[in-house]
Amino acid sequence: MKRALVLSALALTAVLSLSACDWLKPKNAEGGAGGAPAGGPPPLPPYQMRAQVNDADRLNPTSDGGALFSNHCGACHLAAGMGTNLLTARQVAAGNKQPVGLLADRKDLTADYVKAVVRNGKGAMPRQTRVDITDAELDKVAAYLGKGK
Amino acid sequence: MKLTLPPGLSPQNFDAAVKALQGAVGADWVMTSDADRDAYADIYAPGPEDVWPASGAVAPHTVEEIQAVVKIANQYKLPLWTVARGKNLGYGTSAPRMPGCMVLDLGRMKTIHTLDAELGYCVIEPGVGFIDLYEEIQRRKLPLMMSVPGNGWGSVLGNALDHGIGYTPYGLHAKNLCGFEVVLGNGDLVRTGLGAMENNHAWNLFPFGYGPTWDLMFSQSNLGVVTKAGMWIMPEPETSLELNLDIPEAEDIGWVIDTLTPLKLGGIIDQSIFIPSWLGKMVIKGQRKDFWDKPGAIPEWRVKELLKQYKLGYWKVQIRVYGDENVNKAKAEVIKAAFRKHIATPMEEVWWRRGDPTNVMDTTLGVPSAIPLQMGDWVGGRAAHLGFSPVIPATGQQVLGQLKRSRKIISDHDVDFYASFTIGGRFCNNVNMLMYDRDNQAQVDNMKKLFNALIADAKANGYGEYRTHLGWMDPVMETYDFQNNALRRMTEKVKDALDPNGILSPGKQGIWPTAYASQRGKALA
Numbered sequence: 001m002k003r004a005l006v007l008s009a010l011a012l013t014a015v016l017s018l019s020a021c022d023w024l025k026p027k028n029a030e031g032g033a034g035g036a037p038a039g040g041p042p043p044l045p046p047y048q049m050r051a052q053v054n055d056a057d058r059l060n061p062t063s064d065g066g067a068l069f070s071n072h073c074g075a076c077h078l079a080a081g082m083g084t085n086l087l088t089a090r091q092v093a094a095g096n097k098q099p100v101g102l103l104a105d106r107k108d109l110t111a112d113y114v115k116a117v118v119r120n121g122k123g124a125m126p127r128q129t130r131v132d133i134t135d136a137e138l139d140k141v142a143a144y145l146g147k148g149k
Numbered sequence: 150m151k152l153t154l155p156p157g158l159s160p161q162n163f164d165a166a167v168k169a170l171q172g173a174v175g176a177d178w179v180m181t182s183d184a185d186r187d188a189y190a191d192i193y194a195p196g197p198e199d200v201w202p203a204s205g206a207v208a209p210h211t212v213e214e215i216q217a218v219v220k221i222a223n224q225y226k227l228p229l230w231t232v233a234r235g236k237n238l239g240y241g242t243s244a245p246r247m248p249g250c251m252v253l254d255l256g257r258m259k260t261i262h263t264l265d266a267e268l269g270y271c272v273i274e275p276g277v278g279f280i281d282l283y284e285e286i287q288r289r290k291l292p293l294m295m296s297v298p299g300n301g302w303g304s305v306l307g308n309a310l311d312h313g314i315g316y317t318p319y320g321l322h323a324k325n326l327c328g329f330e331v332v333l334g335n336g337d338l339v340r341t342g343l344g345a346m347e348n349n350h351a352w353n354l355f356p357f358g359y360g361p362t363w364d365l366m367f368s369q370s371n372l373g374v375v376t377k378a379g380m381w382i383m384p385e386p387e388t389s390l391e392l393n394l395d396i397p398e399a400e401d402i403g404w405v406i407d408t409l410t411p412l413k414l415g416g417i418i419d420q421s422i423f424i425p426s427w428l429g430k431m432v433i434k435g436q437r438k439d440f441w442d443k444p445g446a447i448p449e450w451r452v453k454e455l456l457k458q459y460k461l462g463y464w465k466v467q468i469r470v471y472g473d474e475n476v477n478k479a480k481a482e483v484i485k486a487a488f489r490k491h492i493a494t495p496m497e498e499v500w501w502r503r504g505d506p507t508n509v510m511d512t513t514l515g516v517p518s519a520i521p522l523q524m525g526d527w528v529g530g531r532a533a534h535l536g537f538s539p540v541i542p543a544t545g546q547q548v549l550g551q552l553k554r555s556r557k558i559i560s561d562h563d564v565d566f567y568a569s570f571t572i573g574g575r576f577c578n579n580v581n582m583l584m585y586d587r588d589n590q591a592q593v594d595n596m597k598k599l600f601n602a603l604i605a606d607a608k609a610n611g612y613g614e615y616r617t618h619l620g621w622m623d624p625v626m627e628t629y630d631f632q633n634n635a636l637r638r639m640t641e642k643v644k645d646a647l648d649p650n651g652i653l654s655p656g657k658q659g660i661w662p663t664a665y666a667s668q669r670g671k672a673l674a
Contacts, residue, residue: 044508047516049284058257059177075280075302075519080509082519086526089435119184121192124525124532126242129188129235130180131208131256 048081050074058134065144069104072133072141076125077103086124103145111139111146118142150186153202155228155249156665163204166225170251173217174209178257181205189235189252191244191619193533194587195597195674201244201619203230206252212330212338212376218253219336219374222652228665229253230654231374233275233307238300238522239536240311241619246656247668253374256304262377263353266291270327270381272353275306279517292385292503294471294515296320301517306378310368312616314571314578316513318383318471320421321573323368325381328353331373334648338376341367353379369616371654371662372640372647385503386471389514390481393497394488395462399426401491402464402552402570403545406577408487409468410543413572417480420469420513421573427452427461428567429582432524434459437565445563469513474502530586535596537581537603539612543572548579554606555581562599578615597674604628620674626659 051070055061061068069077076083079102088101100106118138121127133141154163170179180188181204189206190198207229209215222229230250235243243252258274259281265271273282279301286293296315298308309322319325329341339345341364344352358364367373396405405424412418431440440455441447447455456463470480485496501507507514512521525532541551548570559566559581567584570577583599585592600621607613608628617625626637637659644651644662651662661669 044510046506047283047287047509047511049287050280052284052288075278080520082523085520085523089526119188124522126192127188127190129206129243129254129256130177130185131206131235131254134177 045080048074048078050078055137059136061134061137061140063140065140065142066104068133068137069141069144072128072137073103083125090123106145106147108148109145110148111142113148114138114142114145150183150190150199150202152181152183152186152204153199153249154204155226155247155251156668158226158249162225163227166221166227166251167205169221169225170207170218173221174207174214178208178210179205180208189243189254191242193239193242193535194244195533195535195585195593195600195618195620198244200248200672200674201241201246202248203243203245203252204249206243206254208254208257210257212332215253215255215332215374215376216336216338219332219334219652222251223334223336223650226650226652226664227251228652228655230657231255231371233304233310234278234302235307236300236303237307237311238303239534239618240616244619246619246622246654246672247665248672250655255374255376258376260377261285263379264289264291264293266293266384268354269293269384270353270379272328272377272379273305274377275304275375277305278303279305279308283515283517286382293382294385295382295517296322296325297512297515297517298322299512299521300519301512302519302522305380306375309378309380310370310375312369314421314573316421316423316571317469317515318419318421319381320571323365326364326368326378327356327381328379329364329367329375330377331367331375333373334650334653339373366643369658371657371660372644374653383471383515386473387503388474388477389469389471389501390477391497391499391501391513392466392468392470392481392484393499394466394468394492394494395460396464396466396492397456397462399463399552399556400549403549404491405464405466405545406543406548406570406572407545408491409466409572410575412484412487413543413574417470417483418468419471421571422466422468423513423569423571424464424466425569426567427456427463427465428565429524429569430461430465431455431459432527432567432584433520436529437527438529446560446565467513468496524582524584528584528586530588533585533587535583535585535600535618536616537583537600538614538616539579539603539607540615541570541577541579541612543575543577548577550610551579551607551612554610555579555603558602558606559583559599562595562602564595564599600674618674620672622656622659623670623673 051067053063053067053071084101088099091099118128189203228250230245231253232243234256255275258276260274263272279297296317296319298313298315309326312323328344331339342358343349343355470477507516541547556566567582569580585596613628614625640660651664655665
């Protein structure tokens with residue numbers, strides 16, 4: 001039972017990652033043999049481009065929190081990213097029928113909690129150095145994600 | 150983590166060195182709080198993190214700042230430990246080999262100096278990650294296809310300098326490096342190869358120099374700080390065809406290697422061919438406890454059940470050919486005919502054509518991804534992994550021999566067997582992934598015993614690791630013992646000549662400067 005839940009969580013992750021459907025087309029729509037068999041798991045989403053930030057002074061960033069989150073956390077926390085997948089699976093395993101793996105969609109995070117996890121790490125997430133993300137950048141990211149009370 | 154000073158440095162001189170570094174790079178880029186030291190620790194350390202403690206980190210932004218840092222390090226005898234982005238997961242992350250080193254974090258050096266689609270190369274700084282370079286190529290819509298490793302979170306140069314591997318025709322990343330700019334231990338700035346000439350246009354295109362060619366002496370090395378380097382990138386092919394096949398039995402790897410190696414050497418298959426065992430496909434399906442809830446290794450009968458249930462072979466062969474569509478079709482026929490001699494199962498064929506979408510896990514199409522790191526969740530807890538990685542000649546006989554021996558040793562230690570062989574040419578990189586929960590002391594102790602047994606067994610049979618974790622850098626260097634470790638002794642003479650105070654990454658890969666020779670053999674795993 002648990003196994004089925006975990007597996008469905010991963011499939012669900014892929015579905016939740018859908019923001020545009022054009023990539024749902026089979027890879028081999030035009031000619032060529034092979035391709036995913038009908039009825040299989042949904043295809044994986046495309047690579048998620050991160051927002052570009054060009055702050056001349058990372059100690060006083062002018063980029064907004066959303067862009068900084070996308071750039072500095074996007075390697076794992078955009079759609080179908082490693083962190084998104086694991087968070088979704090964890091929430092499903094905990095009995096949550098409407099998991100929210102994408103941090104940007106969470107309503108329960110507080111700014112302090114975000115900062116603590118970024119600096120202390122949690123589960124599979126390693127601690128982030130101040131070169132990975134400066135304190136000033138983290139303040140903005142925490143304010144952006146911290147929609148909880 | 151509390152402050153650990155490097156050998157021989159007084160607290161007063163450490164404080165003075167930190168002040169000088171702050172003056173050189175700015176106070177905010179010298180990081181010496183307990184929290185900073187934690188952030189630079191090895192998150193996958195086999196044992197306590199404070200076996201390999203940094204005293205702090207310094208993050209310069211320019212070559213001139215690196216030179217200033219090196220000058221200060223010499224002045225105060227403050228040893229540095231250089232990392233590109235510090236994501237060397239499984240091999241020490243960004244933690245130093247010698248306790249008390251100041252991490253020289255080049256993560257702020259993110260400039261892409263050149264990105265040339267006509268000749269297929271770039272000149273980049275160490276802080277440029279696979280993700281950064283990939284996105285720049287996409288934004289500029291350049292017809293280039295990168296080669297990426299399993300962990301796409303890290304640095305392009307850092308990975309290549311540590312002899313990382315990928316899975317395209319450009320999979321031997323260190324071979325793509327061409328022309329280095331390096332700060333030496335005495336602060337001198339040099340360029341290798343044709344870059345020794347001011348403004349030479351072919352610096353990053355011609356792989357040799359005029360006279361002795363030094364480039365790769367700066368890989369897996371503490372002989373300098375690479376500040377930028379040329380890196381060749383494959384022109385994007387018109388098409389690519391993936392041929393997938395599940396191989397049923399563990400022992401089948403012998404004929405699989407003997408089938409693939411001639412195709413690789415004969416130019417039918419250009420890529421580095423990755424052949425993971427079944428567990429590589431299971432680890433992203435869930436957690437270990439979902440499939441086997443007892444602490445010891447998953448027994449053979451259960452493995453057989455899982456393979457059947459999830460329709461997996463013991464091995465997965467995923468071959469990719471790249472280039473013109475008709476050429477790829479012809480290559481595919483040759484490959485399929487070679488496999489038909491051994492197995493009736495037809496290969497699954499998946500075409501990709503330029504302009505087709507790629508997905509988040511298309512690593513063989515050069516898409517960087519961190520998803521393979523999800524395997525960390527397999528064992529649960531504060532999960533970590535180590536890779537035991539000997540290099541084996543690419544013949545079925547040699548690969549089967551290594552497989553049988555390592556499989557038995559791993560089984561004797563009651564640990565799950567998870568291996569991959571990557572054919573990079575005349576050899577395979579055999580990575581045995583060992584996953585463990587860092588909070589389970591018995592498991593950590595068992596892993597360490599297992600790792601030592603694997604190193605000793607490989608050495609006894611004529612094989613050595615191509616790369617290893619901090620805690621085994623000395624023992625593995627010991628195994629390279631021809632003429633009483635003559636190569637190590639030669640390298641250490643060079644080390645002393647170029648870096649008389651031994652301040653650059655002492656102990657990296659078992660190369661110790663005279664200044665810190667007393668640390669050899671200490672802080673092992």
